[in-house]
Amino acid sequence: MNVQTPTLGIGLFQPIVSKLTRHSSGLVVAMVVLFSAVFLYGAFTAPNFMTLFNLKTVIRDAALVGIMAIGLTFVTLSGNFFLLSMKETAALCIIAFATAMSAGYGFEISFLFSMVIAIAAGVLQGLLIGLGGNPIVVTLGAAGLFFGIGSFWSDNLVVSFRRPHGAEWLGTGSFLGLPNITVAFIVIAIVAELALRYTNFGRQVYLIGANRAAGRATGHENLSMAIKVCTIASVCSAFVAIAFAAQVSSAHVNYFSSSFGSSGDMTILVIATVMVGGNSIMGGYGSTIRSSLGALFISAVDNMMVLHDFNSGPRVLAVGLMIVFSIIVFALINRGRRVQE
Amino acid sequence: MTNPDNNAASTGLFNRSKTWVSNNPDLAFSILLAVCVYGYFALTNDLFATHRTSYAIMERFAVLGLVGLALTLCIVAGEIDLSIGSNAALAAVIVVRFTDSIGAFNALFVALVISTTIGLVQGYFIAYLRVRAIVLTVGTLMLLRGVALFAAEEKTVMLTDFDVTDFIQTKMLGYFSPASLLVIGVFVLVALFMNYTRYGREIYAIGGARKEALAAGINLKRPMIIVFTISGFCAGLGGAIIGLRSGTAQALGLQYLLLAGTVAAFIGGVSILGGKGGVIGAAIGTLAVNFLNTGLVFNVTPAFMVQLYLGILLIVVIMFQTGSRVYDNYQRRRSILATVDGRRDQMLENKKKIQV
Numbered sequence: 001m002n003v004q005t006p007t008l009g010i011g012l013f014q015p016i017v018s019k020l021t022r023h024s025s026g027l028v029v030a031m032v033v034l035f036s037a038v039f040l041y042g043a044f045t046a047p048n049f050m051t052l053f054n055l056k057t058v059i060r061d062a063a064l065v066g067i068m069a070i071g072l073t074f075v076t077l078s079g080n081f082f083l084l085s086m087k088e089t090a091a092l093c094i095i096a097f098a099t100a101m102s103a104g105y106g107f108e109i110s111f112l113f114s115m116v117i118a119i120a121a122g123v124l125q126g127l128l129i130g131l132g133g134n135p136i137v138v139t140l141g142a143a144g145l146f147f148g149i150g151s152f153w154s155d156n157l158v159v160s161f162r163r164p165h166g167a168e169w170l171g172t173g174s175f176l177g178l179p180n181i182t183v184a185f186i187v188i189a190i191v192a193e194l195a196l197r198y199t200n201f202g203r204q205v206y207l208i209g210a211n212r213a214a215g216r217a218t219g220h221e222n223l224s225m226a227i228k229v230c231t232i233a234s235v236c237s238a239f240v241a242i243a244f245a246a247q248v249s250s251a252h253v254n255y256f257s258s259s260f261g262s263s264g265d266m267t268i269l270v271i272a273t274v275m276v277g278g279n280s281i282m283g284g285y286g287s288t289i290r291s292s293l294g295a296l297f298i299s300a301v302d303n304m305m306v307l308h309d310f311n312s313g314p315r316v317l318a319v320g321l322m323i324v325f326s327i328i329v330f331a332l333i334n335r336g337r338r339v340q341e
Numbered sequence: 342m343t344n345p346d347n348n349a350a351s352t353g354l355f356n357r358s359k360t361w362v363s364n365n366p367d368l369a370f371s372i373l374l375a376v377c378v379y380g381y382f383a384l385t386n387d388l389f390a391t392h393r394t395s396y397a398i399m400e401r402f403a404v405l406g407l408v409g410l411a412l413t414l415c416i417v418a419g420e421i422d423l424s425i426g427s428n429a430a431l432a433a434v435i436v437v438r439f440t441d442s443i444g445a446f447n448a449l450f451v452a453l454v455i456s457t458t459i460g461l462v463q464g465y466f467i468a469y470l471r472v473r474a475i476v477l478t479v480g481t482l483m484l485l486r487g488v489a490l491f492a493a494e495e496k497t498v499m500l501t502d503f504d505v506t507d508f509i510q511t512k513m514l515g516y517f518s519p520a521s522l523l524v525i526g527v528f529v530l531v532a533l534f535m536n537y538t539r540y541g542r543e544i545y546a547i548g549g550a551r552k553e554a555l556a557a558g559i560n561l562k563r564p565m566i567i568v569f570t571i572s573g574f575c576a577g578l579g580g581a582i583i584g585l586r587s588g589t590a591q592a593l594g595l596q597y598l599l600l601a602g603t604v605a606a607f608i609g610g611v612s613i614l615g616g617k618g619g620v621i622g623a624a625i626g627t628l629a630v631n632f633l634n635t636g637l638v639f640n641v642t643p644a645f646m647v648q649l650y651l652g653i654l655l656i657v658v659i660m661f662q663t664g665s666r667v668y669d670n671y672q673r674r675r676s677i678l679a680t681v682d683g684r685r686d687q688m689l690e691n692k693k694k695i696q697v
Contacts, residue, residue, distance in 0.1 A: 128663065132667060133659045133662075133663045134421075134613040134659075136475055137603060137607070137613055140599065140603055140655065141603075141653075141654075141655030144600050145652035146652075147649070148652055151648075151649075152646065265486075268479065268483050269483075272483060275476075311495050313491035313494070315487075316483060316486050316490055317488060317490070317491060319483055319487070320481070320482075320488075321484060323479070323483055324484055327472060327480050328466070331471070331472045
C-alpha cells in the first residue's frame with residue numbers, strides 16, 4: 001500500500017503518476033494518453049460543454065450514482081468484491097419510504113423506517129458473506145429476494161405521495177445555488193474519505209482488504225467487517241432511494257432499473273463507477289474520492305456524448321469500454337505484484 | 342422359489358443405491374428436490390402432469406439448461422461469468438436482425454461465431470491478465486449491452502417471416518422440439534468432454550485445487566480459455582433460440598438468465614469453491630428450476646414472485662453450503678485441539694513417570 005499524503009487533492013494523483021512511471025509499459029501509457037486525448041478533444045468540440053451551468057449538471061447527474069458508489073467502495077476496499085444487490089436494495093427502500101410517506105407518517109419516521117430496512121438488508125448480506133459465502137452469489141440471491149419483496153409489497157404499482165410533503169427540501173431544494181442532493185454528495189464524499197483515512201475503522205478496512213490473513217492474525221475477522229461495510233453500502237443505497245423519491249414524489253421498484261443513465265441498470269453503473277475511479281477490485285487499494293471522481297468522469301463523458309448527439313448504444317458502449325480499459329490498465333500495472341489466491 | 346434371488350437382487354439394488362447416494366450427496370439432493378417440486382405441482386394442479394406441460398418444460402429447458410450448463414462449468418473452474426445475459430441478448434439481436442436478409446442458418450452461424458469468439462477473448466484476457474473473472478465479466482456485461490444496443494439500433498428487432506419460429510417448435514419424439522434435441526446433444530457432448538478427456542479433467546483440477554494443479558504442471562491458461570469459450574457458445578445458442586422462438590429480441594432483455602442459471606447450477610451441486618458438480622447436476626438443477634417456474638406460472642403467480650422464490654432458493658442453498666463449511670471447520674479445529682490436548686496430557690504423564 002502507498003503512504004497516502006493527508007492533502008486530499010494532491011494525494012490522489014501522486015500515487016497514480018508515480019505508479020505509471022515506475023511500472024508501466026509503453027502500452028499503458030499509450031492507452032492513457034489516447035483516452036485523455038479523445039476526452040479532451042470531445043470536451044473542447046462539444047457545444048456548451050465547458051460552461052458553469054453544464055458543470056453543475058454534470059455534478060448533479062453524478063450525485064446519486066456517486067453516493068451509491070461511495071457506499072460500495074467500502075465493500076470493495078475491504079476485499080469483498082461488490083454487491084450485485086445495490087439497485088434492488090434501493091428499490092426496496094424507495095417502496096418502504098414512499099409507502100410510509102403516503103400513509104402520512106412525516107419525513108423523519110419514513111426516513112428511519114427505510115433506513116432500518118436498509119440496515120437489516122445489509123446485515124443479512126454481510127452475515128452470509130462474512131461467514132464465507134461468495135459475495136457475488138449471495139448478493140445475486142439477495143437481489144432477487146429484495147426485488148421480489150419490493151414488488152410484492154407495492155403490488156408492482158407506483159406508490160405516490162402528494163406535494164407538499166416533508167421531503168421536498170431534500171429532493172428539490174437547493175443550498176447556495178447547489179441542489180441539496182449535490183450538497184449531500186459532496187458532504188458524504190468528504191465524510192467517507194475522512195473516515196477511511198483517519199479512523200480506526202477506516203484503517204481496518206484497508207488492512208482486511210489488503211491482506212485478509214494478516215487481518216485475521218491481528219484479530220480483525222472479516223465477519224464483523226463484512227457486516228459493517230455491507231450495512232454502509234445498503235444505507236447509501238437507501239439514502240439515494242429516499243432522495244430520488246423526494247425528487248419525484250413517487251416510487252416504483254423499476255425506477256432504478258430504467259430511469260438511470262443509459263444502460264438501464266444502476267447496479268452495473270455503480271460498479272462501473274467504482275472500477276473506473278481506479279479502485280482495486282481485489283481490495284486494499286483505492287479511496288472513496290476515486291469513486292466520486294469516477295462518477296464525475298462517467299457523468300461528464302455521458303453528458304459530452306449527449307451533446308455530440310450520440311444514442312444510448314454508443315454511450316453504454318463507451319462506459320463499458322471505460323470499465324474494460326481500467327481493468328486492463330490496472331491488471332497490467334499490478335501484474336506480478338500480488339500472488340493470486 | 343425365486344424369492345431369495347429376488348430378495349438378494351433387491352437388497353443389492355438397495356445397497357447399491359445407498360452407496361451411490363452416500364457417494365453423490367449433492368446429486369441425490371438435487372434429484373430429491375426436483376422430484377419433490379414436480380410431485381407437489383403434479384398433486385396440486387391437474388394440468389401439470391400432462392404431455393403438453395412436459396413439452397413446455399422441455400422447451401424452457403432448452404434455454405435455461407444452456408445457461409445453467411455454462412455457469413456450472415464456470416463455477417467448476419472456480420470462476421463465474423456475469424456477462425452471460427448480455428452475451429445471450431447480443432446473439433438474440435444478431436440472429437433476429439439478420440435472419441431476414443441472410444437466412445436463419447447463416448444468421449445462427451454468425452451469431453454463434455460472434456458469441457463464441459467473445460467467450461474466447463474473455464477467457465484469454467482472464468488467463469493472460471490473471472484477473473478474477475467477475476472483474477472482467479462485469480465490464481464486458483456493460484460493453485456487450487452497448488454492442489447489442491448498437492446492433493439493434495436501440496429498437497426491439499422483430500422477425501417478419503415466422504417459418505423458422507414454427508420449425509424450431511415442431512414436436513418430435515413426443516416431448517421434444519428441434520431446439521431441445523439440439524440442447525440435449527450439447528449436454529451429452531459437454532458431459533463426455535468433461536468426464537473423459539484430459540482437457541475436461543483439467544477444468545476440475547484448476548477449480549478444485551489451483552495451486553496443486555499448477556504444481557502438477559497444468560497450464561492454467563488453457564482450461565480457463567476452454568471454459569469461457571464453451572460458456573460463450575452456450576450463451577449465444579441460448580440467446581439465439583430465445584430470439585428465434587419468440588421472433589423478437591431486445592438489447593436490454595434477458596437479464597433474468599443470470600439469476601435463474603446460477604440457481605440451477607447451485608441446485609445441481611456445484612460448490613462456489615470450485616471443482617465440484619457436473620453436467621448431470623446442471624441438467625437436474627435446471628429441471629428443478631423449470632418445474633418451479635412452470636408450476637408457479639400454472640398457479641397464476643406474477644413474474645416478480647418467481648424472482649422472489651428463486652432468490653430465496655439461492656440464499657437457502659448458499660446458507661447450507663456455508664453452514665456446512667463453517668461446521669466442518671469447527672469440527673476440524675476441535676479435533677486438532679483434542680489431539681493437541683491429548684498429546685499434552687500424555688507428555689505430562691510421561692514427565693510424572695520420569696520424575697517418580
